[in-house]
Amino acid sequence: MADGMYGRDTDDTYAHAGFGAPVRRGEHPAIVVVDLTNGFTDPAYPSGTDLSEVVAATSALIEHGRAAGVPVVFTTIAYTPAEADGEMVTWLRKAPGMRAMREGSPAVAIDERLPRRPEDVLVVKKGASAFFGTSLASTLTGLGCDTVLICGATTSGCVRATVVDAVQCGFSVLVPCECVGDRAAGPHEAGLFDINAKYGDVVGLADAVGYLTSPAKGADLDA
Amino acid sequence: MADGMYGRDTDDTYAHAGFGAPVRRGEHPAIVVVDLTNGFTDPAYPSGTDLSEVVAATSALIEHGRAAGVPVVFTTIAYTPAEADGEMVTWLRKAPGMRAMREGSPAVAIDERLPRRPEDVLVVKKGASAFFGTSLASTLTGLGCDTVLICGATTSGCVRATVVDAVQCGFSVLVPCECVGDRAAGPHEAGLFDINAKYGDVVGLADAVGYLTSPAKGADLDA
Amino acid sequence: MADGMYGRDTDDTYAHAGFGAPVRRGEHPAIVVVDLTNGFTDPAYPSGTDLSEVVAATSALIEHGRAAGVPVVFTTIAYTPAEADGEMVTWLRKAPGMRAMREGSPAVAIDERLPRRPEDVLVVKKGASAFFGTSLASTLTGLGCDTVLICGATTSGCVRATVVDAVQCGFSVLVPCECVGDRAAGPHEAGLFDINAKYGDVVGLADAVGYLTSPAKGADLDA
Amino acid sequence: MADGMYGRDTDDTYAHAGFGAPVRRGEHPAIVVVDLTNGFTDPAYPSGTDLSEVVAATSALIEHGRAAGVPVVFTTIAYTPAEADGEMVTWLRKAPGMRAMREGSPAVAIDERLPRRPEDVLVVKKGASAFFGTSLASTLTGLGCDTVLICGATTSGCVRATVVDAVQCGFSVLVPCECVGDRAAGPHEAGLFDINAKYGDVVGLADAVGYLTSPAKGADLDA
Numbered sequence: 001m002a003d004g005m006y007g008r009d010t011d012d013t014y015a016h017a018g019f020g021a022p023v024r025r026g027e028h029p030a031i032v033v034v035d036l037t038n039g040f041t042d043p044a045y046p047s048g049t050d051l052s053e054v055v056a057a058t059s060a061l062i063e064h065g066r067a068a069g070v071p072v073v074f075t076t077i078a079y080t081p082a083e084a085d086g087e088m089v090t091w092l093r094k095a096p097g098m099r100a101m102r103e104g105s106p107a108v109a110i111d112e113r114l115p116r117r118p119e120d121v122l123v124v125k126k127g128a129s130a131f132f133g134t135s136l137a138s139t140l141t142g143l144g145c146d147t148v149l150i151c152g153a154t155t156s157g158c159v160r161a162t163v164v165d166a167v168q169c170g171f172s173v174l175v176p177c178e179c180v181g182d183r184a185a186g187p188h189e190a191g192l193f194d195i196n197a198k199y200g201d202v203v204g205l206a207d208a209v210g211y212l213t214s215p216a217k218g219a220d221l222d223a
Numbered sequence: 224m225a226d227g228m229y230g231r232d233t234d235d236t237y238a239h240a241g242f243g244a245p246v247r248r249g250e251h252p253a254i255v256v257v258d259l260t261n262g263f264t265d266p267a268y269p270s271g272t273d274l275s276e277v278v279a280a281t282s283a284l285i286e287h288g289r290a291a292g293v294p295v296v297f298t299t300i301a302y303t304p305a306e307a308d309g310e311m312v313t314w315l316r317k318a319p320g321m322r323a324m325r326e327g328s329p330a331v332a333i334d335e336r337l338p339r340r341p342e343d344v345l346v347v348k349k350g351a352s353a354f355f356g357t358s359l360a361s362t363l364t365g366l367g368c369d370t371v372l373i374c375g376a377t378t379s380g381c382v383r384a385t386v387v388d389a390v391q392c393g394f395s396v397l398v399p400c401e402c403v404g405d406r407a408a409g410p411h412e413a414g415l416f417d418i419n420a421k422y423g424d425v426v427g428l429a430d431a432v433g434y435l436t437s438p439a440k441g442a443d444l445d446a
Numbered sequence: 447m448a449d450g451m452y453g454r455d456t457d458d459t460y461a462h463a464g465f466g467a468p469v470r471r472g473e474h475p476a477i478v479v480v481d482l483t484n485g486f487t488d489p490a491y492p493s494g495t496d497l498s499e500v501v502a503a504t505s506a507l508i509e510h511g512r513a514a515g516v517p518v519v520f521t522t523i524a525y526t527p528a529e530a531d532g533e534m535v536t537w538l539r540k541a542p543g544m545r546a547m548r549e550g551s552p553a554v555a556i557d558e559r560l561p562r563r564p565e566d567v568l569v570v571k572k573g574a575s576a577f578f579g580t581s582l583a584s585t586l587t588g589l590g591c592d593t594v595l596i597c598g599a600t601t602s603g604c605v606r607a608t609v610v611d612a613v614q615c616g617f618s619v620l621v622p623c624e625c626v627g628d629r630a631a632g633p634h635e636a637g638l639f640d641i642n643a644k645y646g647d648v649v650g651l652a653d654a655v656g657y658l659t660s661p662a663k664g665a666d667l668d669a
Numbered sequence: 670m671a672d673g674m675y676g677r678d679t680d681d682t683y684a685h686a687g688f689g690a691p692v693r694r695g696e697h698p699a700i701v702v703v704d705l706t707n708g709f710t711d712p713a714y715p716s717g718t719d720l721s722e723v724v725a726a727t728s729a730l731i732e733h734g735r736a737a738g739v740p741v742v743f744t745t746i747a748y749t750p751a752e753a754d755g756e757m758v759t760w761l762r763k764a765p766g767m768r769a770m771r772e773g774s775p776a777v778a779i780d781e782r783l784p785r786r787p788e789d790v791l792v793v794k795k796g797a798s799a800f801f802g803t804s805l806a807s808t809l810t811g812l813g814c815d816t817v818l819i820c821g822a823t824t825s826g827c828v829r830a831t832v833v834d835a836v837q838c839g840f841s842v843l844v845p846c847e848c849v850g851d852r853a854a855g856p857h858e859a860g861l862f863d864i865n866a867k868y869g870d871v872v873g874l875a876d877a878v879g880y881l882t883s884p885a886k887g888a889d890l891d892a
Contacts, residue, residue, distance in 0.1 A: 006409035013406045017270045018320015024313075026813075047240045071534075082567050088517075088588040089581075090247075090393045095421055097241015121528050124570070126581045127391035128421070135535075135572045135579035137806065141839030142534040144695075144815055156417055164384050168350035170313045170810030183236045186229035190413035194379050198318055198351070249590075294757075305790050311740075311811040312804075344751050347793070349804045356804035358758075358795045360583065364616030365757040367472075369590055393587030452855035459852045463716045464766015470759075493686045536693075536839045541867055543687015573837035574867070602863055607833050614796035616759045629682045632675035636859035640825055644764055644797070 005193055019197045023172040025211055026146030027218025030071045032166075033058055034130055034152030034159050036114060037076045039100065039107035041153065047097050047107075049183045051153055055113050057178035057205050058151040062115050064209045071143050074116060075123040075130040075152070075162075077101045078108040083126065091127055128158045131165035140171065146218075147172040149208055150200070151179035156187035163199045173200025176208040228416055242420045246395040248434055249369030250441025253294045255389075256281055257353055257375030257382050259337060260299045262323065262330035264376065270320050270330075272406045274376055278336050280401035280428050281374040285338050287432045294366050297339060298346040298353040298375070298385075300324045301331040306349065314350055351381045354388035363394065369441075370395040372431055373423070374402035379410035386422045396423025399431040451639050465643045469618040471657055472592030473664030476517045478612075479504055480576055480598030480605050482560060483522045485546065485553035487599065493543050493553075495629045497599055501559050503624035503651050504597040508561050510655045517589050520562060521569045521576040521598070521608075523547045524554040529572065537573055574604045577611035586617065592664075593618040595654055596646070597625035602633035609645045619646025622654040674862050688866045692841040694880055695815030696887030699740045701835075702727055703799055703821030703828050705783060706745045708769065708776035710822065716766050716776075718852045720822055724782050726847035726874050727820040731784050733878045740812050743785060744792045744799040744821070744831075746770045747777040752795065760796055797827045800834035809840065815887075816841040818877055819869070820848035825856035832868045842869025845877040 004011060014020060036058060041051040062072055077098060083089050084099045092099050101108050103124075110116055123134050130136050140148065148171045152159050159180050166173045175195055182188035196202040211217065227234060237243060259281060264274040285295055300321060306312050307322045315322050324331050333339055346357050353359050363371065371394045375382050382403050389396045398418055405411035419425040434440065450457060460466060482504060487497040508518055523544060529535050530545045538545050547554050556562050569580050576582050586594065594617045598605050605626050612619045621641055628634035642648040657663065673680060683689060705727060710720040731741055746767060752758050753768045761768050770777050779785055792803050799805050809817065817840045821828050828849050835842045844864055851857035865871040880886065 006407060010407040010409055013272075017406060018323070019318050021317055021319050024316055049236075080568055082565050083585075086565065086567075088393075088567060088585045090395060090584070090588045091390050091422075093247055093395070094244055094390060094423065095242050096244050100241075119528050119532065121534060122526055126584070128387055129391065132388070132391045133579070133581035133584055137810075138536070138572070138579055138837060138839040139529075139534045141806075141810060141815075142536045146810075146813060157421060161387050164351055164387075165355070167314050167317060168352065168355045168807060170311075170807040172313060172316070183240060184229060184233040186233055187413065187417060190410065190417075194410060194413075198380060199314075200317065303791055305788050306808075309788065311790060311808045313807070313811045342751050342755065344757060345749055349807070356802070356807055358802035360587075361614060361616040361759070361795070361802055362752075362757045364583075364587060364592075365759045367592060369587075391584060393584040452853060456853040456855055459718075463852060464769070465764050467763055467765050470762055495682075534839075536841060537836050537868075539693055539841070540690055540836060540869065541688050542690050546687070574833055575837065578834070578837045603867060610797055610830050610833075611801070613760050613763060614798065614801045616757075618759060618762070629686060630675060630679040632679055633859065633863060636856070636863075640856060640859075644826060645760075646763065 029147040030145040033074045041111045051181045054181035073121045078103045128161035129165045130162040137169045149174045154182040155180045156191035160191045167199045176205045178205040252370040253368040256297045264334045274404045277404035296344045301326045351384035352388045353385040360392045372397045377405040378403045379414035383414045390422045399428045401428040475593040476591040479520045487557045497627045500627035519567045524549045574607035575611045576608040583615045595620045600628040601626045602637035606637045613645045621648045622651045624651040697814045698816040699814040700818045702743045710780045720850045723850035734881045742790045747772045797830035798834045799831040806838045818843045823851040824849045825860035829860045845874045847874040
């Protein structure tokens with residue numbers, strides 16, 4: 001996707017270093033939707049931007065996934081009053097705008113345009129990665145998943161941090177590029193480049209849907 | 224440092240969202256040197272690039288830090304034969320070049336130009352972040368540290384992942400820009416932009432040395 | 447406290463192996479109150495037992511701690527409907543009684559006899575340890591803590607698991623024995639024995655209060 | 670196994686609270702051998718005790734597992750000189766006997782009576798749990814495992830801590846009672862009681878071997 005944005009020399013350097021191989025698409029995928037809450041998808045919030053297209057593409061992915069029995073996990077950043085007002089969350093010193101993500105407020109509610117269901121897990125997080133300080137890895141293991149499709153916002157922030165942790169946790173990672181968004185084009189593109197080079201495959205939505213709905217998922221895996 | 228690389232609009236968007244505040248420089252810093260091993264600092268390795276200037280700047284930082292009693296931690300990526308040759312490390316599917324980082328080989332040895340000492344902790348890691356699946360956070364807590372200065376390689380990869388985890392772990396983060404390096408300019412600059420916006424302060428080496436050697440470190444902290 | 451419950455031979459074996467040294471009491475303690483929710487402190491719940499004395503002793507510890515500026519953290523086990531009714535939390539297969547700990551129910555509310563305040567952090571957990579899959583370690587680091595006093599229930603279950611993780615995270619651990627309780631005497635005593643031998647100091651409430659209120663906390667620390 | 674050690678009343682209390690249900694035996698088990706290093710299995714070491722029978726039973730389990738293609742992971746506690754001699758590992762204050770577990774020494778080498786192979790993963794740990802601060806969970810996920818059989822020493826210490834983390838990570842846990850051992854009978858029995866009540870099934874070796882070698886592993890699983 002973002003290949004080539006830095007030119008041929010950089011691509012050659014990365015190929016020489018041994019990056020960018022395709023991931024192994026497993027038999028048991030899950031969809032993880034990162035922070036598609038009003039505070040990020042609604043431009044009325046200072047931290048928000050119009051992510052209507054990302055919400056639509058992610059909704060389509062979820063609907064196809066559900067038909068194939070794929071579990072869906074949503075995440076939200078939400079702070080208790082003690083955390084939002086105090087100094088115990090070091091990240092909030094650097095990113096004070098996130099203090100607005102108060103537990104119970106509309107900013108932290110999942111965007112209602114998404115087809116969320118009661119059986120979907122909701123992970124509350126306090127940092128960038130959906131895995132850090134949460135039960136997400138345990139939940140995915142408990143569900144028997146081997147592969148995660150990561151959607152949401154922002155590409156250069158929480159999506160990227162979640163991608164890095166997902167592969168570190170042992171899951172194969174796919175990022176459908178229509179399903180991730182950011183506040184600005186530069187960091188978005190740079191994030192996709194790094195993800196595709198080192199952590200997961202940046203793919204098109206159609207490719208992701210084809211994988212999720214294939215009856216032979218993982219059939220070509222070596223033992 | 225890298226502010227402005229995407230232009231005024233992006234800077235305005237980030238300021239509006241509430242990012243980029245300065246971190247709190249604590250009373251008890253530590254220096255974490257990420258992956259300045261031969262496999263990354265020596266261009267003779269496919270995964271390496273000439274990081275002589277980064278090694279020199281990091282060495283200077285370490286020497287100043289030692290004089291002020293600041294602990295120093297080195298990290299290396301190193302795989303056992305089972306890991307390097309097998310399929311249990313999911314990341315090695317995506318980044319097969321890292322399979323060359325074999326335990327005991329020169330590729331994983333700390334660059335000898337660095338002033339390493341026996342009392343420095345060496346953290347062996349299997350992924351991008353120096354905190355993931357390692358005892359680094361526990362070590363820093365055991366040492367009573369509140370702030371980490373992160374050096375090493377690569378800016379867009381292991382340094383960045385380590386920075387994100389450091390602030391998620393509750394530590395303030397400073398990144399002396401002379402002390403971090405990458406294989407290509409584009410990802411390096413994009414990495415510094417994201418770090419400075421959201422996770423830690425990208426500073427000059429002189430500023431970092433001034434902080435480390437100040438007798439009044441942390442004196443202006445609100446308690 | 448529980449020393450000697452297994453007899454002289456066992457004590458000798460442990461001393462020979464090099465266990466049971468006293469912990470280093472740091473300058474910046476925090477109080478962590480594990481699962482003193484109605485579901486554990488009220489015998490009307492199947493998972494509960496009468497922990498009135500533990501609640502009273504913990505309340506006293508908290509009041510003394512507050513006067514000395516010591517931060518207080520409460521934890522609760524609470525599951526979303528998806529988690530309580532589904533199979534994604536592996537622990538709930540083994541311990542199905544915990545499925546009753548539903549988010550928003552009285553079972554998961556902190557016992558009102560405890561002097562909880564808005565500035566106290568509330569950590570929601572899904573397993574035995576208050577550190578596992580939560581932001582507790584990051585919170586304590588963000589608060590600058592070096593020592594934790596662990597209270598709550600049950601001694602042999604969540605308290606013990608929290609103690610083990612606390613010392614693994616790098617914090618010194620004290621367990622005031624009047625402030626922890628269990629459903630049955632056998633596992634309670636066995637838990638205290640193991641804790642005192644290997645992970646933290648089991649102390650009396652008076653000793654814990656004396657430490658918290660000493661103006662010279664940590665003054666005798668080396669380094 | 671250890672059921673009933675505290676009498677009928679305690680058993681009734683635990684049943685009423687909803688503990689002790691059998692775990693779900695999955696399709697993809699792994700064997701994790703905790704700390705069967707000379708420092709623990711050889712009574713010549715202060716921290717050791719004669720675990721010849723545990724080593725023999727674990728060897729038998731491994732051989733049966735290998736024939737069925739089950740992956741095997743070994744763990745060892747090992748400290749660098751900086752860790753063993755310094756104060757950065759908080760646990761070593763409480764358990765100074767563990768300072769003898771120095772990297773490269775015979776104390777930390779896997780007992781040679783065990784049928785270890787080059788393709789077995791070796792996890793180096795710094796605390797009680799084999800999961801804490803290590804890549805073990807990621808490795809098991811990368812291998813596609815859903816169930817762990819935990820062997821080794823000591824039952825009340827590192828085995829138990831590993832069991833608690835395993836189920837928290839989302840894996841089903843079996844503990845073959847012939848394959849775990851301790852320095853003293855009291856903590857060993859208490860550990861097995863707690864494990865069987867709350868975290869994993871304590872089973873006989875024959876049952877464990879039958880499960881590992883069944884061609885229909887996991888065939889009766891729902892979903």
